[in-house]
Amino acid sequence: MDEQRDAQGAAIDAADRLFYARGIQAVTMDQLRSETGISLKKLYSLFDSKEAILLAVLDRRHELWTSGIARAADAVSTPRDKLLSIYDFLHDWFTDGNYRGCGFINAFGELGATVPAVALAAREQKRSFQRYVGGLVERAGAPASLAPQLAILAEGAQTTAAISGSADAARSARDAAEILIDVALPH
Template sequence: MSEISTPADRRQRIVDAADELFYTRGIGQVGMDAVRDAAGISLRALYTEFPSKDDLIVAVLGKRHTMWTNGVTAKVDAIAEPRQKLLAVYDYLADWFGDADFRGCGFINAFGELGAANAQVAETVRAHKADFQRYVDSLVKDAGGPASLGPQLAILAEGAQTTAAIAGTTDAARHARAAAESLVAAAGI
C-alpha cells in the first residue's frame, strides 16, 4: 500500500476511488475491500476516514454535487443573455451525456438503489435536487420569467438525465432543450 502525504489527500483518494466504482458498478455491488484496493490504502485507513459505507456514500455524493454544480454553473456563466442562460443547462447536459463514462445521474442512481432503505442517502439526494431547483428558479427570475417556469425546466433536465442513461445517446438533451425553448417562448422570455 502506498502512503499518502496528508489526511486530506487520503480522504480525497478514497472518495475518488469510491466514486468511480460506485458510478460504474453500482453502490450495492462495491464492497469496502474493493474501495480499499482501488484507493491503494489499508482497510484500517479507510475506516479511519469513513467509519461506515454510508459515510463514504454521502462523501461521494458530496463530490458529485460539487462536480454537477461547477459544471452547470460554468456553462451557464459563459453566456451573457438571461434567456440563453436557461437553455445553457441543456447544453451542459449534452456535453455530459457524450462522456464515454456517462452512466446517468449519480444521485438518481443512488436513490434508486438505496433511497427507500437509507434515510441519509435519500436526504442527500433530495438536498441536491432541491439545490438544482433553486438554481433554475434563480435563472428564471433573472430572465424575468414566471415562477412556474423553474420547476418545468428542472423536470425536463431531470427527465433527460434518466432518458439518456437508459437510451445511451445524447438525444435526450437535444429534445429537452427544444422543449425548454418552447416553454421559455411561451413564458414570453
C-alpha cells in the same frame, strides 16, 4: 492534515468511480481498499462506514454538478441562453463517454428506501438544482412556474440518456425548453 485530506480525496475518487460503474451495493470495502491502496484500517479511520464514503461521494458530485452548470451559464450572456445552457451542459455530460445516469438518481434508486441519509442527500440535490433554475428564471423575468418545468425536463433527460445510451435526450429537452422559455419570457 494534508496527508489525511489526500487520502480522503483518493478514497472518494475511487469510491465514486466504482459506485458509478458497478453500483453501490456491488462494491465492497475490500474492493475500495484494492482500488486505493489504502488499508481497511486507514479507510475506516477516514470514514466510519461505507455510507459515510457514499455521502462524501454525493457531496462531491453535488459540487461538480453545481459548478458545471454555473460555468455553462457563465459562458453565455442572455438570460434565455443561461436557461438553455443547462441542456448544453447535459449534452456535453451525456457525450463524455462515461455517462451512466445521475449519481443521485442512481443512489436513490438503489438505497433511498433503506438509507434515509441517501434519500435526504438526493432530495437536497434536486431542491438545490430547482433553486438554481428558479434564480435563472427570476433573473430572466419569467414566471416562477417555469423553473420546475425546466428542471423536470433536465431530470427527465438525464434518466432517458442513461437508459437509452444516447445524448439525443439533451437536445430534445433543450428544444422543449426553448418553447417553454419563449412562451414565458416577456416580449
